[in-house]
Amino acid sequence: CSLPAYAQQVDETSLSAADTITNFSAYKRSLSFAGVLQTRYVASLTRHVDVNGKHYDPAADKGTHNSFLVKRARIMVKANINDHFSANILANFADFSGNPANKVLENAFIKYSLNKHFNVQAGQFRPFMGIEDIMPVDIIRTVDFSNQYYxxxxxxxxxxxxxLSVFGDINAQGNVRYYAGVYNGNNRNESTDDDDTKNLYARIEASPVNDLTVGVNAGTGSLGRSAIGNAYGIDASTRISLSRKWKLLLMGEYKSGTNFI
Amino acid sequence: CSLPAYAQQVDETSLSAADTITNFSAYKRSLSFAGVLQTRYVASLTRHVDVNGKHYDPAADKGTHNSFLVKRARIMVKANINDHFSANILANFADFSGNPANKVLENAFIKYSLNKHFNVQAGQFRPFMGIEDIMPVDIIRTVDFSNQYYxxxxxxxxxxxxxLSVFGDINAQGNVRYYAGVYNGNNRNESTDDDDTKNLYARIEASPVNDLTVGVNAGTGSLGRSAIGNAYGIDASTRISLSRKWKLLLMGEYKSGTNFI
Amino acid sequence: CSLPAYAQQVDETSLSAADTITNFSAYKRSLSFAGVLQTRYVASLTRHVDVNGKHYDPAADKGTHNSFLVKRARIMVKANINDHFSANILANFADFSGNPANKVLENAFIKYSLNKHFNVQAGQFRPFMGIEDIMPVDIIRTVDFSNQYYxxxxxxxxxxxxxLSVFGDINAQGNVRYYAGVYNGNNRNESTDDDDTKNLYARIEASPVNDLTVGVNAGTGSLGRSAIGNAYGIDASTRISLSRKWKLLLMGEYKSGTNFI
Structure with a gap:
């Protein structure tokens, strides 16, 4: 009775053929799927304010005060091509609630990880500019993003x-991290950039003690043919254990940037 | 030689550690894919009637009398999050044959099953209003839906x-079933409801003998700012065995409802 | 200790029950995923020529000379329904960079393979008309298609x-192959054909010696209500081994066809 790959006893002391990677290009190849489905019922309890939080003129319009909504219907495919390269495609099918041009496709990037100190990511993704873009898109910590984020x-x-972004740990313990990159800066799914100026940004993040992280961001960029502007921000996150299985997460951010619109 | 999970002999008489679910949130987690690909050749054999069944003026237009078509190209992802919760996303890529706004995304719902008597489903899906919405979307019993359905x-x-809908079996044998719910009632992939009035519906279904099912529906609702209306219907399905592997399925429905358009 | 399907010793000399296919409709059923993610940085080094290779008037426009781009973000699902039937759906999410109507869905076809001499493929796919449509869509041999292809x-x-297309090997060795078919001829994701005339085409391909393939194409067709036209082409591909792991692939094609636009 033998069960290859499950029950064999591996000789740890010698370099047997089974221990040698024969095809590096497919080593650690895998495919994984993830998704976020956010469906909700929204009601406005304020007179003359609709479900989107907007005032309306009751003489001209009746307004909608309650609605069922599909806010996000995301499917993510992550392909680990080998132990260094991975690809990620994320689509949000809830964007078909209006004109889907320049929408729907959210992530489409390839990542190369040399080691924990150096990773390169190229394609379409959220650059690590500010506290709300650090979290993976398939984790929802708040019901919605902040108004400043929009x-x-x-x-x-x-x-x-x-x-394109580069990021990684600065020190061996991994409690000081860097992120830097360059991007078109005119949002997703555009056929080309709308100008020659690219956005540049950098972020330094440190966790001096457990359950506390502070970060600093800065960037320059433009939108369309408008003048070049800049943005900067500082943020802090802390996690307080209320009991063994109950934790309070606090996140705060101050940010300032040129408004091109 | 040992093979965990496959070849072990489980002690059925005692509560061993292996029989205890240690992580309820991931119990019976699974991911499944399904699809429907419906491609066809349509020809009109009637003079001055095109492939869509519409008359055209031969003086003004020449009409298209035959065409290859991709009618449906559906991909469905169903995620069983645990033994109670599941999520379902269904997209129809054939909808890109025209403007895809308010199209493409068909299902996007989360289902909670307490037991066979009580299930809740929330998000975007076909409410169980009439005989043609009872069947799962990945089963095609007829070449097309009826005109009344459209x-x-x-x-x-x-x-x-x-x-949102609730549904389940009323009695222990499961031959009497209920469905009830509330929905926006202005079709799929809208950014919000177009009015405050929601559609309400209920359906009772019974199978008094094998291979016969009768159902009764009723609902109230509105479309846009128009007056409130109502709809009701009765239906019956029966399956007749012609031979051991050859069955005839007959389905009939009478339905009446306010036409808001 | 027993391990069904892995470690059993099959009796090759008798027809045991385990060797008999009991469900032909699910025999060799499988699902596979593939993808192409092509992300790039394009810069124009020529004065008054933008990233798309187009001249612009410097008095009226400033032009974009460099840009990050997501050119292709394709996900393909291939379902082998049994040993004869397979289905294929391919979507390109990079098409959301503009109006996605009549885009995004690329492949949506069902293929029936009787044997290596006879295959039928129906739905939406690239007919085997010319050298650039012979390669599977998930293999990129060149940075872009040729201008004549567009x-x-x-x-x-x-x-x-x-x-619909039929194709297969003509002889037993498989070095002479045929492809023939009929299609609407007004591109993908249309609600119906725009006229009654269908495109017809045929292709003969032969590999007289190893690493050399020559092909001949011919077709007739129309676009819209314009007059009927025709197209033909010849092509040759050869592969030259420079060293054991380094090969040079040369492909050439001459093609002529009616320009309907």
Whole structure:
């Protein structure tokens, strides 16, 4: 009775043929799927304010005060091509609620990881500019992003951008990390950049003690043919254990940037 | 020689550690894929009637009398999160044959099953309003839906809607079933509901003898800012065994509803 | 200790129950995923020529001379339904960089393989018309298609079309192959054909010696209500081994066709 790959006793002391990688290009190849499905019921309890939080003129319009919504219907495919390269495609099918041009496709990037100190990521993804872009897209910590995040997104500073980033740990313990990159800075799914100026950014993040992380960001960029601007921000996150299985996460950010619109 | 999970002999009489579920949130987790690909050749054999069944003026237009078509190219992802929760996303890529706004995404719902008597489903899906919405979307029993189904769909009574439904078996044998729910009633992939009135519906289904099912539906609702209307219907299905591997399925429905358009 | 399907010793000399296929409709059923992610940085080094290779008037426009781009973000699902039937759906999410109508869905076809001499493929796919459509879509041999390919594609001769093809080996060795078919000839994701005339084509391909393939194509067709036209082409490919792991692939094609636009 023999069961290859499960029950064999590996000789740890010698270099047997079975221990040698014969095809490096497919080593650690795998495919994984993830998704986020966010469906909700929204009601406005304020007179003359609709479900989107907007005032309306009751003489001209009746407004919608409650609605069922599909906010996000995301499917993510992550392919580990080998132990160094991976590819990631993320699509949000809830974007078909309006004109899907320049929408739907969120992530489309290839990542190369040399080691924990040096990773390169190229394609369309959220550059690591500010606290809300550090978290993976398939984790939802808050019901919605902050208003400032949407404002920075409209200006091409944040959210999904087409470009290139490098990032990794600075020290051996991994509690000081860097992120830097360059991107078009006119948001996702554009046929080309709208100008020659690229956005440049850098971020330094440190966790001096457990459960506390502080970060500093800075960037320059433009949107369309408007003048060049800049943006910067500082942020802090802390996690407080209330009990063994109950934790409080606090995140704060101060940010300032040129408004191109 | 040992093979965990395959060849072990489980002690059925005692509560061993191996029989205890240690992580309820991932118990019975699985991912499955399904699809429907419907491609066809359509020809009109009637003079001055085109492939869509529409008359045209031969003086003004020449009409198209035959065509290859991709009618449906659906991919469905179903995720069983644990033994109670599942998520379902279905997209129809054949909808790119025209403007895909408010199309493409068909299912996007989360289902909670307490037991066979109580299930809740929330998000975008076809509410169980009438005989043609009871069947899963990945089963095609007829070449096309009935004309009345498309008419009820345009009015927001049927087809994919955003809302919430509860359903289950009424009795222990499971031959009497209920379905009820609430939905926006202005079709799929809308950014919000177009009014405050929601559609309400209920359906009772019974199989008094084998191979016979009868159902009764009723609902109220609206489309846009128009007046509130209602819809009701009765239906019956029967399956007749012609031989051991050859069966005839007959389905009939009478339905009436307010036409908002 | 027993391990079904892995470690059993099959009796090769008798027809045991385990060797008999009990469910032909699911025999050799499988699902596979593939993808192409092509992300790039394009710069124009020529004055007054933008990233798309187009001249612009410097008095009226400033032009974009460099840009990060997501050119292709393709996901392919291939389902082998049994040992004869397979289905293929391919979507390119990079098409959301503009209006996605009549885009995004690339492949949507069902293939029936009787044997290596006879295969039928129906739905939307690239008919085997010319050298650049013979290669599978998930293999990129060149950074881009040739200009003539895009010109033939605009006229409905090549690229993704809705129709039907038959193909296979002519002789037992498989070094002479045929392809023939019929398709709408007005490109992909149309709601119907735009006229009654279908495109017809045939291709003969032969490999007289190893590493050399020659092919001949011919077709007739139309686009819209324009007059009927025709297209033909000859092509040759050769592979020269420079060293054991380094090969040079040369491909050449002469093609002529009616320009309907």
């Amino acid at each position: 404002a920075f997104g409209k200006n091409g500073w944040q959210s999904f951008q087409v470009g | 008419a009820f769909g345009k009015n927001g009574w049927q087809s994919f809607q955003v809302g | 010109a033939f594609g605009k006229n409905g001769w090549q690229s993704f079309q809705v129709g």
